Amino acid sequence: MSLRRALDGALDPGPEFPSQALAYRIAAALDEPPERRPPRTRQVAAGLAVLVLAGLVVGTLLISRTAGLHRSNQTAVPGSTPLPLTTQRGAPLAGSAAGYFISQSVSPQVMWVAQFAPSGVTHVSRSLNGGGAWTEVEQIHGLSLPPHAQFFSPDEAVVVGPIAYPQRFGIRVYATSDGVGWTENEAPASVGFLRKAYFFSSREGWLLTVSRQNAGTNEPTTLWHTSDAGAHWERLTDSSTVPRLSDSRSQLAFDSPSRGWLYGLDFLLRSTDGGRSWQSTHIYPSGGSIQSIGRPHGNLMQVTTTSAASYVYRTADGGQTWSPVRRLPHSGSAVFLSDVRWVIQDKDRFDVTDDGGLTFAAASAAVPTGWHVWPPLVAAGEIVTAAISDLPVGQGGRIANVFALGGSAPADSTEPMDMKIQGTPPRFAFVRSLDAGRTWSAVSIPDLP
Amino acid sequence: MGGADKGEFEELLRPHLGVAARLAFGLLQDRVEAEDAVQEAALKAWRRFETFRGGAFRPWFLGIVANQCRTVRRGRWWNVIRLAQPEAPQLSPDPVRGADLRRALLELRRGQREALLMHFYLDLPLDEIATALGLTTAGVKSRINRGLRRLRPLLASEEEVHEPA
Numbered sequence: 263m264s265l266r267r268a269l270d271g272a273l274d275p276g277p278e279f280p281s282q283a284l285a286y287r288i289a290a291a292l293d294e295p296p297e298r299r300p301p302r303t304r305q306v307a308a309g310l311a312v313l314v315l316a317g318l319v320v321g322t323l324l325i326s327r328t329a330g331l332h333r334s335n336q337t338a339v340p341g342s343t344p345l346p347l348t349t350q351r352g353a354p355l356a357g358s359a360a361g362y363f364i365s366q367s368v369s370p371q372v373m374w375v376a377q378f379a380p381s382g383v384t385h386v387s388r389s390l391n392g393g394g395a396w397t398e399v400e401q402i403h404g405l406s407l408p409p410h411a412q413f414f415s416p417d418e419a420v421v422v423g424p425i426a427y428p429q430r431f432g433i434r435v436y437a438t439s440d441g442v443g444w445t446e447n448e449a450p451a452s453v454g455f456l457r458k459a460y461f462f463s464s465r466e467g468w469l470l471t472v473s474r475q476n477a478g479t480n481e482p483t484t485l486w487h488t489s490d491a492g493a494h495w496e497r498l499t500d501s502s503t504v505p506r507l508s509d510s511r512s513q514l515a516f517d518s519p520s521r522g523w524l525y526g527l528d529f530l531l532r533s534t535d536g537g538r539s540w541q542s543t544h545i546y547p548s549g550g551s552i553q554s555i556g557r558p559h560g561n562l563m564q565v566t567t568t569s570a571a572s573y574v575y576r577t578a579d580g581g582q583t584w585s586p587v588r589r590l591p592h593s594g595s596a597v598f599l600s601d602v603r604w605v606i607q608d609k610d611r612f613d614v615t616d617d618g619g620l621t622f623a624a625a626s627a628a629v630p631t632g633w634h635v636w637p638p639l640v641a642a643g644e645i646v647t648a649a650i651s652d653l654p655v656g657q658g659g660r661i662a663n664v665f666a667l668g669g670s671a672p673a674d675s676t677e678p679m680d681m682k683i684q685g686t687p688p689r690f691a692f693v694r695s696l697d698a699g700r701t702w703s704a705v706s707i708p709d710l711p
Numbered sequence: 712m713g714g715a716d717k718g719e720f721e722e723l724l725r726p727h728l729g730v731a732a733r734l735a736f737g738l739l740q741d742r743v744e745a746e747d748a749v750q751e752a753a754l755k756a757w758r759r760f761e762t763f764r765g766g767a768f769r770p771w772f773l774g775i776v777a778n779q780c781r782t783v784r785r786g787r788w789w790n791v792i793r794l795a796q797p798e799a800p801q802l803s804p805d806p807v808r809g810a811d812l813r814r815a816l817l818e819l820r821r822g823q824r825e826a827l828l829m830h831f832y833l834d835l836p837l838d839e840i841a842t843a844l845g846l847t848t849a850g851v852k853s854r855i856n857r858g859l860r861r862l863r864p865l866l867a868s869e870e871e872v873h874e875p876a
Binding site (some may be wrong): 265268269270271273275276279280281283284285287288289291292394473571587588589620 | 717720721724725728729732733736737740742743745746747749750751753754778809810812813816828831833834860862
């Protein structure tokens with residue numbers, strides 16, 4: 263046997279090598295700007311664009327998108343079932359609070375938090391000094407899980423949720439555009455039961471609804487739109503026309519009043535007419551079956567394959583076609599601050615790139631022992647926020663879907679949720695970076711009254 | 712990119728992606744890293760395309776690929792984040808023997824490994840290897856022969872290794 267044959271045997275890369283995707287990847291990479299490190303003016307422009315986009319991002323740090331990105335970790339845990347512990351709960355942490363939260367930084371100084379207390383009261387608070395002091399700006403009574411909150415500016419916010427027991431039917435929208443006065447609008451019964459909500463501003467938003475409570479996937483689903491904070495709803499389309507709407511794992515988001523995304527485990531639909539019609543997008547292969555697709559941010563999105571490889575995809579045509587441009591070093595939750603500046607969360611660490619994924623630097627947040635970072639990351643400009651929790655790590659992996667914890671309330675209970683784990687509720691706090699992920703510090707949030 | 716024509720560049724590149732990927736795989740022994748390296752090399756080649764003075768595109772591009780693979784290999788020990796590959800490619804029908812040869816290749820000096828793989832794995836002519844590696848053909852021969860001498864104990868029992876003329 264010659265050396266040639268020996269090398270052919272020892273260095274057989276296997277079938278389909280190079281993969282068909284390589285040519286696509288290269289073509290997409292060639293479309294990238296020639297300089298990886300953009301001039302300062304471009305960085306500022308990109309940052310502003312992201313700031314605008316971030317204003318549209320669902321403020322939740324615990325949304326079920328996590329389940330999509332980390333499906334292997336998704337563990338449905340009824341609240342009444344003790345968790346199989348492999349670690350002890352974290353020590354008490356000053357500035358953490360129990361319960362279910364949605365929080366967002368809209369600037370280095372201005373932060374919002376909506377806290378959904380087991381009593382059924384939703385407390386909406388705002389800090390104007392970076393979390394140093396909090397003021398409760400609104401108390402909302404009677405919302406049940408799953409709630410939804412978004413914060414757009416120091417004065418503009420919206421909270422949406424299903425109406426709690428005993429009515430147990432209907433959807434209410436609470437909105438403010440000045441941070442002081444709140445409107446309350448209840449959707450008519452014909453709108454149905456809330457599955458997903460997304461708001462572009464405190465007035466303009468969309469609902470995905472189903473015809474019965476606790477509907478599973480493939481239940482007939484309808485998409486609605488409001489432009490007056492929920493006072494009126496217009497039916498846009500339904501799952502008989504767009505079957506993907508009925509996938510309970512689908513996520514809904516809008517970059518603008520016209521451009522929307524419906525994305526899920528292995529699909530991405532795009533709307534360019536405000537949600538009336540939806541088109542499939544073409545996602546080129548990256549070397550493995552797609553397990554989950556993240557929300558597009560600008561021209562980039564994260565795609566994770568069934569082999570846990572994670573890729574950054576890029577579009578050059580407004581989102582119609584997507585090609586892989588970079589393999590990420592791990593499959594943690596990624597957030598794109600600009601075309602070249604990304605942050606990826608990996609366990610309790612963050613990896614930051616400034617050159618479009620060519621190199622990464624690790625940054626550690628001050629996460630106390632027994633506390634854990636919860637994906638996804640949320641960005642507004644150069645501000646990146648992540649939730650941390652003392653939820654224990656179970657044998658099946660970290661609990662990734664907080665909604666699973668809300669299911670223990672007995673059918674006749676007046677208590678909308680019971681999030682206790684081993685007798686006490688999980689506690690949450692936040693870590694935040696003001697410099698695009700390089701340094702992180704803890705942010706205190708108010709405890710529930 | 713000034714006056715450079717991306718379409719022309721892609722036309723030149725496309726026929727050589729296969730051999731480039733094979734070279735990268737031989738040097739890195741990892742499918743994913745190899746494709747990443749070729750992608751990165753293509754990007755670098757495009758940025759330098761205006762400096763490409765004509766002549767043979769393949770050795771020029773393979774030189775960039777080899778250089779990128781050096782960068783990847785250098786990065787392996789200092790990169791703070793490297794994922795274990797989720798699926799290990801089946802590299803050889805004879806895993807023990809293949810593993811020995813792969814390990815021996817990795818233990819060669821870089822120049823020897825590159826020249827040897829280009830010649831025996833990619834079947835490139837010596838003058839093309841010389842262009843790719845920025846050497847004379849005599850320099851390429853020298854590296855190949857030194858590499859062969861180091862591999863000979865592994866291969867000598869069953870085969871005759873023909874050194875390049």
